[in-house]
Amino acid sequence: MRLPLSRVSAIVVLVSLLKGGLNAVALEVSVRPVAGDLRVSTDTLFANEAGEQWSVTRLSYLLSEPALQRPDGSWHPCETAPAWMSLTDARSLWDITSAPTGEWTAIRFSVGLPPSLNERDPAFWGPFHPLNPNLNGLHWSWQGGFIFLAFEGRFWKKGDDPARASGFAYHLARENFRTTVTVPMKFHTLAGGRVRLSLDLDIARILDGGKTVSFVRDGSSTHSKEGDPLAAALHENLGRAFRPAVANDDRTDRPIAPQANPGRGSILGEWSPPESFPRPSLPADLEMSTARVALGRQLFHETSLSRSDSLSCASCHLADHGLSDPRPVSAGEQGRTGRRNAMPLFNLAWKPSFFWDGRTTSLREQVLDPIEDHRELDEDLSKVVKKLEADPLYRTRFSEAFGSDGISADRMAVALETFLLSLVSHDSKFDRAQRGEAALTDLEQRGFELFMTEREPRSGQFGGDCFHCHGGTLFTDHQFRNNGLLIDAADPGRGEVTGLALDQGTFSTPSLRNVALTAPYMHDGRFATLEEVVDHYSVGIRRTKTLDPNLAKHPDGGLGLSEEEKTALVAFLRALTDDRFAKEAFAGED
16 A cells, blocks of 8 residues: 655654753654654555555664754754664664753754764674674675665565565665755753654655655665665665654663773673674673683583483584584484474574574573473473582582582573683684685685675676675674575464564574584575575575565575586685684583
């Protein structure tokens, strides 16, 4: 259906909470995604002026450089951190922590970042800072810089089956497409007060805001290549898409406040991640002591954690296989099996959720689940504690690790969590080549170029388009996606956790580090080799109602890679193997 663009009346929500003696004004900018005067969700259906129907699956963008306009037309810039806004992450508020008092007639800001921020090393930003790439998923990996606006979704012609929709992926980036937005609105700020400015972002106007954009006619993807008319049209429309809100905003979500960037040692104690990795968000009470890591390592191999005293965590997470299982699904007590392949265990400090469906957000919680799971170790935690208490060596090691006597399930979880967080893989041939300590072969280099290049024929780019989901130093964005497999009602993935239609058939995007070691592949271990995986993305993609837009934008079947391209991609993927990782992870194991 076509949503109406009704006449807009400006409403500014001003909340003055006077606090005697304070001179600073706290300014809060709230941005609500709408279409016309209707609030938008991922379930909203649209029709553009080109007659195409569409829906949005991702709206994620960065705001910076706020300024307020005085009645005389001059501008006052406000010093504050940028903001990351996201429809699916409920990020809609921007705290401008210090604004002057006065009368104002407009607010101005940028969708995007100035070069001083855009070109900075992404590993600089603290774990909760809006520009931490592991938080916002908007950094453009080895291409450099951030995506300023990621606008993705699905589209189809009227009368067609939405389950076979194509996808669009519009990414505005680079200095030429940093968008300046000016929103006229009269308001005033009082000393010691707090002011909220409520804005609407009409996402329909990104397509129809002056220059009509058609997915079929103009293209279903852009990556802001210089001279791209599609990116230019979106850039122009975006500048007109913000306006004062048409209704009061009663949402309750809040921004994650930017935090300072303390040195890595002060965050992580004895353990420090690679300098090229983003800053991880770690448990506030984490103590990465040698004693706790050693205890966690021992527990990882402890068969007393299982009902039969014959299985351990290491039974399904083998060192020679990147701490994954070479079987499609693992066998637990009495040979019982689960539905999914065992995921590899490294770089978990950067994961925001665990299991293929993301059902837990705490590693401390996750590590206990397999112990009690009937299909895995199938043991009661209280019985595990009693077994460990009967062992004098464990009584000593728990005391050394925690500074006092006592064994409990909570302490077991902390020790296992600490050990797993210490497992960092970052020394592959590719990493060494990046540091100038090795060189990729011509075939591996060709694979890297394909990996990092879009598949966008209209702009003359014929890459593998891998980096959208597997970019950055972690080689994953940790999102949940349908990657072209048919939706199985017996295992709907993330949809089983959230119940959302958009999540049906989606699973966590795994890291491609050590991927040559972690066969078989996919959540159910259906592909035995990397060659089969690459073939899947070349010719095996199946269109479903939740197929990720970055795959749905391609022709039926997939990328249509040549044999040379597939061989090169596999060669590059093999260059992501860290041969030292498993040896170092279990060095000194009894």
